[in-house]
Amino acid sequence: MKTKIRELERKTIYEGRVFQLDSVWMKDPKGRQFEHQIIRHPGAAVIVPQLDRDHFVLVRQFRSPVQRVLWEFPAGTLERKESALACAKREIAEEVGYEAKRWEKLSSFYPTPGISTESMHLYLALDLRPVPSRLDTDEFLERQVLSFKQLRNMVLDGTIEDAKTMLGFFYYCEYCKRCK
Numbered sequence: 001m002k003t004k005i006r007e008l009e010r011k012t013i014y015e016g017r018v019f020q021l022d023s024v025w026m027k028d029p030k031g032r033q034f035e036h037q038i039i040r041h042p043g044a045a046v047i048v049p050q051l052d053r054d055h056f057v058l059v060r061q062f063r064s065p066v067q068r069v070l071w072e073f074p075a076g077t078l079e080r081k082e083s084a085l086a087c088a089k090r091e092i093a094e095e096v097g098y099e100a101k102r103w104e105k106l107s108s109f110y111p112t113p114g115i116s117t118e119s120m121h122l123y124l125a126l127d128l129r130p131v132p133s134r135l136d137t138d139e140f141l142e143r144q145v146l147s148f149k150q151l152r153n154m155v156l157d158g159t160i161e162d163a164k165t166m167l168g169f170f171y172y173c174e175y176c177k178r179c180k
Helices: 084-096 148-154 163-178
Strands: 006-016 019-029 031-040 044-053 055-063 068-072 075-077 098-109 120-130 139-146
Touching: 006 055, 006 098, 006 148, 044 084, 044 098, 044 163, 055 084, 055 148, 068 163, 075 084, 084 120, 098 163, 120 163, 148 163
Parallel strands: 044 120
Antiparallel strands: 006 019, 019 031, 044 055, 044 075, 055 068, 055 139, 098 120
8 A cells, every 4th residue: 555645744742761752744645634643762672581492581560551560571672873682682681680692583563553653673582691680770670480381371361461572472482483
């Protein structure tokens, strides 16, 4: 589908530490004008940390927007001019206290393309070794090692509600099929 929607005007409504909110006026091919609010986000890296053939490291993290503690694969926002892989390497050390000798890119995706420019880059981290962790001051999380069976059951029974973690699990399963 080829769209001929044209941007007419863009105005920043809010600029925060992590993202910016823009009001964007557009015009469709029939001449109708409409407004969208768009969250401009630098992107993020998501890590599937595999300790060994059957064990993974996840975090339980408090998420203010939903006022709940969620099970998640570690992830973080890209810093200015930082590559997605560099972000993944920084975040795995900060959040779970490991570094990986090997990295495999599994996928990239838009988690909320209806409202945000954020792109998430999904990596599998292999051959892990412990390093000191350095949580950010606004992070409240605990690390947990789960077996593949536990992780699978938690994804399928709805215990894990975080979309990036679900996608990470399913992409990991597909990666394993390719490697056989």
